[in-house]
Amino acid sequence: MTQSEACRFYDTIRPSTQSIMESIKNIFRIGIGPSSSHTMGPHRAATIFVQRHPEAASFEVTLYGSLAATGKGHGTDRAITSILSQVAPVEVVWKPKVFLPFHPNGMKFIAKNKQGDVLESWTVYSVGGGALSEGKPGKEDAFYSKPVYDLDTLTDIQKWCEKYGRGYWEYVKECEDNDIWDYLHEVWKVMQQSVKNGIEHEGALPGPLNLARKAPTYYIKALAYKQNLQSRGRVYAYALAVSEENAAGGTIVTAPTCGSCGVVPGVLVHLYEGHNITETRILHALATAGLFGNIVKHNASISGAEVGCQGEVGVACAMAAAASCQIFGGMPSQIEYAAEMGLEHHLGMTCDPVCGLVQIPCIERNAFAACRALDAQLYATFSDGQHRVSFDHVVAAMKKTGHDLPSLYKETSEGGLAVELKDY
Numbered sequence: 316m317t318q319s320e321a322c323r324f325y326d327t328i329r330p331s332t333q334s335i336m337e338s339i340k341n342i343f344r345i346g347i348g349p350s351s352s353h354t355m356g357p358h359r360a361a362t363i364f365v366q367r368h369p370e371a372a373s374f375e376v377t378l379y380g381s382l383a384a385t386g387k388g389h390g391t392d393r394a395i396t397s398i399l400s401q402v403a404p405v406e407v408v409w410k411p412k413v414f415l416p417f418h419p420n421g422m423k424f425i426a427k428n429k430q431g432d433v434l435e436s437w438t439v440y441s442v443g444g445g446a447l448s449e450g451k452p453g454k455e456d457a458f459y460s461k462p463v464y465d466l467d468t469l470t471d472i473q474k475w476c477e478k479y480g481r482g483y484w485e486y487v488k489e490c491e492d493n494d495i496w497d498y499l500h501e502v503w504k505v506m507q508q509s510v511k512n513g514i515e516h517e518g519a520l521p522g523p524l525n526l527a528r529k530a531p532t533y534y535i536k537a538l539a540y541k542q543n544l545q546s547r548g549r550v551y552a553y554a555l556a557v558s559e560e561n562a563a564g565g566t567i568v569t570a571p572t573c574g575s576c577g578v579v580p581g582v583l584v585h586l587y588e589g590h591n592i593t594e595t596r597i598l599h600a601l602a603t604a605g606l607f608g609n610i611v612k613h614n615a616s617i618s619g620a621e622v623g624c625q626g627e628v629g630v631a632c633a634m635a636a637a638a639s640c641q642i643f644g645g646m647p648s649q650i651e652y653a654a655e656m657g658l659e660h661h662l663g664m665t666c667d668p669v670c671g672l673v674q675i676p677c678i679e680r681n682a683f684a685a686c687r688a689l690d691a692q693l694y695a696t697f698s699d700g701q702h703r704v705s706f707d708h709v710v711a712a713m714k715k716t717g718h719d720l721p722s723l724y725k726e727t728s729e730g731g732l733a734v735e736l737k738d739y
Contacts, residue, residue: 336464336613339605343502344445344569348561349673351573352420353389356441361398368426368434374405379421381620383411384727388671417450418442419620443618444569464490467613469706476647484602499598502568506580509567513556520562522672530556554581554685558678571608571617574673575631577681582635582688600638607637607654615714619666620726622717628680629661635688640695648700655706656691663716665724667731676732
């Protein structure tokens with residue numbers, strides 16, 4: 316079946332066949348932690364800007380809103396200056412109380428010559444998951460990503476699956492380029508390695524919290540329990556391992572962000588090891604997970620600075636729930652139900668990192684969300700897949716809830732646990 320044939324069903328439910336949703340490769344980005352929006356995005360922006368102005372005599376970078384509020388804890392300034400300072404001195408200006416209209420994670424890069432004249436002033440936004448935007452519509456934006464999907468709601472994609480007797484991963488296969496499986500294979504390798512690295516590394520995480528790594532201890536303790544508790548203990552250990560690697564600046568995969576990077580690998584590595592799952596089925600599950608995350612990114616947000624932690628850990632839980640439900644033979648309706656519960660039961664979750672670090676409460680949230688994903692999968696598998704609230708409804712509710720949250724609960728460290736533990 317060709318892509319055009321596979322997506323022909325689009326004509327029956329949409330007025331146009333224009334592609335509208337980008338590749339799931341943008342959900343799974345391989346990079347260095349601790350934050351996709353606060354380190355990966357700014358690092359990428361700085362790299363682009365310095366390539367434009369290798370002759371600059373000085374740089375000035377202004378960080379706005381959430382980027383400024385928690386940038387020091389996330390290492391935003393270091394991510395930027397590590398690139399720009401190779402060419403010229405850098406001044407970083409912090410404006411946490413100023414929120415630019417397009418997105419809370421705004422940056423302005425200025426390059427100057429020896430006389431102090433401005434060579435270029437460039438405003439760009441780190442919009443979550445390591446992605447950048449100039450805040451311009453469509454192809455006018457330098458970071459416009461060519462869409463590859465014709466359907467952008469789970470309701471429509473589920474109808475496609477049921478009409479053609481196919482799974483969500485098969486819709487991904489028909490719409491993505493042929494290299495998608497090679498890409499997901501690399502994603503899977505990095506996820507496995509990040510689990511291994513996190514299990515092997517001991518000691519305290521960097522930063523003023525002096526937070527001890529827990530993954531190695533949880534892993535060893537899990538081995539001493541009976542099979543049922545050992546299974547849950549491994550999920551904790553694996554999710555903690557990846558999250559702690561992220562917090563230490565290790566190499567991880569955004570799924571969909573750095574702050575929520577432990578959930579999907581925590582679940583999938585556990586299933587791969589404990590249930591003799593083939594790698595092919597894991598890659599199919601990753602494709603499904605990416606599709607669900609992509610729908611949220613397209614129709615709402617995966618940025619903690621924009622919608623709170625529900626857009627990071629909540630979405631990761633939905634992705635992992637969908638992936639695991641597929642692995643255990645769930646029908647499209649059951650997979651959708653599992654993902655819906657994974658996101659629904661994180662609605663309203665705030666992003667309130669202590670000291671602006673991706674440690675408290677982020678790391679524990681990854682471990683609990685991984686287990687909640689497996690619970691959602693089991694609950695959905697027991698059902699017939701019929702339920703009142705659709706995944707698309709929850710995505711819409713999450714978007715509105717996120718926009719209604721005060722800014723102090725959206726990655727600014729001005730509310731919630733960040734304030735209660737401010738003495739750190």
